[in-house]
Amino acid sequence: MSETRDCCCGGGGVTNSEDIKTFIKEKYGQIAEHAAARKETSCCDGGTSKDAITRDLYSDADTAGIPVEALLASMGCANPIALAALNPGEVVLDLGSGGGIDVLLSAKRVGPTGKGYGLDMTDEMLELARKNQAEAGVTNVEFLKGEIENIPLPNNSVDVIISNCVINLSTDKDRVFREAFRVLRPGGRFAVADIVLTKPVSDAVKMHLALWAGCISGALEMSEYKTRLLRAGFTNPDVEVVKTYSVDDAESLVPDDAIRELGEEGVADLMGSFVSAFVRAEKPK
Numbered sequence: 043m044s045e046t047r048d049c050c051c052g053g054g055g056v057t058n059s060e061d062i063k064t065f066i067k068e069k070y071g072q073i074a075e076h077a078a079a080r081k082e083t084s085c086c087d088g089g090t091s092k093d094a095i096t097r098d099l100y101s102d103a104d105t106a107g108i109p110v111e112a113l114l115a116s117m118g119c120a121n122p123i124a125l126a127a128l129n130p131g132e133v134v135l136d137l138g139s140g141g142g143i144d145v146l147l148s149a150k151r152v153g154p155t156g157k158g159y160g161l162d163m164t165d166e167m168l169e170l171a172r173k174n175q176a177e178a179g180v181t182n183v184e185f186l187k188g189e190i191e192n193i194p195l196p197n198n199s200v201d202v203i204i205s206n207c208v209i210n211l212s213t214d215k216d217r218v219f220r221e222a223f224r225v226l227r228p229g230g231r232f233a234v235a236d237i238v239l240t241k242p243v244s245d246a247v248k249m250h251l252a253l254w255a256g257c258i259s260g261a262l263e264m265s266e267y268k269t270r271l272l273r274a275g276f277t278n279p280d281v282e283v284v285k286t287y288s289v290d291d292a293e294s295l296v297p298d299d300a301i302r303e304l305g306e307e308g309v310a311d312l313m314g315s316f317v318s319a320f321v322r323a324e325k326p327k
């Protein structure tokens with residue numbers, strides 16, 4: 043069942059799941075094109091500079107040998123490779139791989155006997171990721187077109203699922219968790235970075251299309267994240283906060299129309315409502 047409900051919020055408002063998906067594809071398609079043209083990108087402004095969520099996620103040592111276009115297209119909220127503790131020979135799947143940065147970093151860790159899959163629904167991102175792969179000269183990687191709600195891989199075929207700031211964008215997260223569980227091998231790990239809510243957000247925030255595509259409106263509350271992972275069959279779910287945001291970050295994260303609509307108090311409340319987090323869980327052996 044979809045998580046959005048019909049709404050008549052007018053310009054910029056969520057109307058249904060398909061609208062959200064179309065908006066996300068358009069937005070991230072543009073960001074991929076900006077990155078391919080070597081302009082810096084941002085989750086919120088469609089492509090001029092990194093914002094408070096997406097900046098400073100990787101060390102220079104991490105990104106040695108990664109093409110600049112992959113760094114420019116990077117729109118995660120933390121570094122899932124630091125969380126995942128990947129081993130040589132493992133198969134890794136990145137849900138919503140964007141320009142490919144985390145898949146290329148994973149490929150280094152799992153080595154020639156392992157494999158990295160990236161899955162994304164946006165053609166421009168897939169094109170950029172494949173270009174970045176060729177430029178980096180990495181062969182143990184494959185970028186797949188598809189949706190994270192319907193993963194195009196067989197049952198029990200993946201050791202580790204990573205993802206970076208994507209699951210919040212899905213309008214059917216239960217299906218994402220069921221699919222992640224299905225493709226993981228028994229004993230496999232779910233190790234993702236995501237935006238999570240520390241308290242509920244207002245309906246005005248939930249129904250704001252740009253805030254949804256900017257990774258905020260669709261985020262789950264921490265306890266809800268764990269409950270849904272358990273419901274999908276995972277064990278030992280854990281949510282660890284890695285970054286918080288302040289009112290000063292609103293300028294780069296909250297579109298002008300939302301700032302006007304929410305008012306000073308509403309914006310302050312919103313900025314204290316979400317964090318970047320590592321989310322871990324396991325598929326039982």
Ligand SMILES: C[S@@+](CC[C@H](N)C(=O)[O-])C[C@H]1O[C@@H](n2cnc3c(N)ncnc32)[C@H](O)[C@@H]1O
Pocket residue numbers: 066067070115116117118119137138139140141142143144161162163164167188189190191205206207208211212257
């Ligand atoms: C915020 S960006 C993150 C990209 C990448 N993980 C990174 O760290 O740079 C979101 C990406 O997820 C993709 N995406 C969003 N929803 C998706 C879905 N339901 N299925 C597949 N890809 C999706 C978008 O096309 C976009 O490339």
